[in-house]
Amino acid sequence: MDYIAQLEEKAKLANQAARVMAVLSTTEKNNALYAMAKALEEKQGFIINENKKDLANGKEKGLSTALLDRLMLDEARIQAMAEGLRQTAALPDPIGEGISSTRRPNGLEIQKVRVPLGVIGIIYEARPNVTVDAAGLCLKSGNAVILRGGSEAIQSNMAIVKVIGETMEKSGLPKGALGFIDTTDRKVVNAMLKLNQYLDVIIPRGGAGLIKTVVENSSVPVIETGTGVCHTYVDETADFTMAMNIALNAKVSRPAVCNAMETLLVHQAIASDFLPTMLEQFIEVGVEIRGCSETQKYHSAVIAATEEDWQAEYGDLILAIKVVENIDEAIEHIAKYNTKHSETIVTKDYDMARKFQQEVDAAAVYVNASTRFTDGFEFGFGAEIGISTQKLHARGPMGLPELTSIKYLISGSGQIR
The missing domain is CATH 3.40.309.10 (Aldehyde Dehydrogenase; Chain A, domain 2)
Structure with missing residues (x-):
């Protein structure tokens, strides 16, 4: 199977979906989030069964007790994931928010507003709850997203994406708004880091090795989430x-x-x-x-x-x-x-x-x-896409505002320069 070709196709779809996502109403986005939360609860048995496959594989590979704990899903954790989506829905929609406005001496009205980043690629390890958090936050902030989780959680992540992805499309969101790389082949990650034509930003979330690899090899702009010493x-x-x-x-x-x-x-x-x-x-x-x-x-x-x-x-x-x-x-x-x-x-x-x-x-x-x-949920952000330790654009737990850029809207009455 040509996973590189599949990745490019998903990136193209995400790029097309991002244009639709950018203009969805708050109500449309919130309705999808609520539906996704309900679907997680209704399909929790399916998700837990798939998670057990990852736990069994993890034990065979000798993962530590701490890492197995990060990987494990039960009813309480799935409930928490669903609740995170509902809390994200309850948060103010940042898109279209006016940041500042001014009137120039020549009569030009200049507004600075929030707009989506576009297509966000997220590369992460182990914790399957990140799949839900990332999808929810990207959706609410009007972005399309392509996810690549770690090999330890591949079955769990595929199950989660199947549940929430189908629900998103039934809720009227565009096909391609949620893409998932369903292979553990690292060559696909390397290809993802070069998709400047389709991806606007990449966010790595995991250990020092993953973050270092992404930062050093990506030609797509990176928001660096940090290791925690x-x-x-x-x-x-x-x-x-x-x-x-x-x-x-x-x-x-x-x-x-x-x-x-x-x-x-x-x-x-x-x-x-x-x-x-x-x-x-x-x-x-x-x-x-x-x-x-x-x-x-x-x-x-x-x-x-x-x-x-x-x-x-x-x-x-x-x-x-x-x-x-x-x-x-x-x-x-x-x-x-x-x-x-x-x-x-x-x-x-x-x-x-x-x-x-x-x-x-x-x-x-x-x-x-x-x-x-230090956590988006604890800080009142509903969830987080990661914790940024850099100083450009975003720092600390990244919630909805950190997944936006800005646009200047200028209105005139025939002014020329």
Whole structure:
């Protein structure tokens, strides 16, 4: 089967569909989203059965428990996916929104409005819920989308696309508005990265290797979503109970996601009081600790950290810990090793909180809260297309406005230059 030819055909259809999508009414788009949500719930048995095939394959390939958790779908997760579509439908439609307007001295009226990006290509790994989130957000923002999921979730993604794709067309959306690459052949991804004629932007969502490959090889413009080497810094004035709860949640609630903590930094003034109990809590729930020489003093199970540990996105129950002299050393460490995703400080000192938020360069910088909140749903965006760690166009969780561009509408009365 010629998958490259199939890809080009899907890209052509998406390009044609994008022109229709751009002018759909809010009601038409919302009705499709509600229908898609209902279809997911009605066909959840079919989707879960297909997901079981991916889980079985994943176990055979030796995927970690954390990655299998990311892959798994059950009734609750499908319900959450459906609810995400309904929340996206309830959000304001960004298309046509007036951003600014001005009247020039020559009488020209100039309006700046939001318009769809056009055709969005999304390349992602493992989590099948991304299929629904991406389709819903692209639809609501008037875009066509071509999806390429990871090989681990191929059966789940094909099932989801079958359910929501058929529903979209029955709801009156144009054929080609949702395209899915149903092969795991990496040559197709390489071809997708060169489809400038049909694709307006590509968004990679996954690990460092995937994102690096897309950024380095794509001739289509890329919105770079980031890997998550996220830090929690416990300052000397921190409330210990709060700090332990935040650190534990940031690491163990879902260790494979990009907003999970990978490195814990602790002020030296409180290390001897804070770390023994904190380490016991981590070890009790199965976290492997890799620490600096100071951290090793507080528990025999702590493995010596290497330079690679400070820059690692483990995506698993592994944590690096370093004792730092003060907030300046913490900020310096973060500046050297972070991926500009999410960082948090736990402190009672207002000045230290302000200093941390002002000086740390990241898409999301927290005070006294877990990094796990960096998420489109938690931020009130309904869902997200990814978390951008770049600084052009979009940064942080990307919701509907980030999937738009702008257009200038100029009205005159015969002016010439």
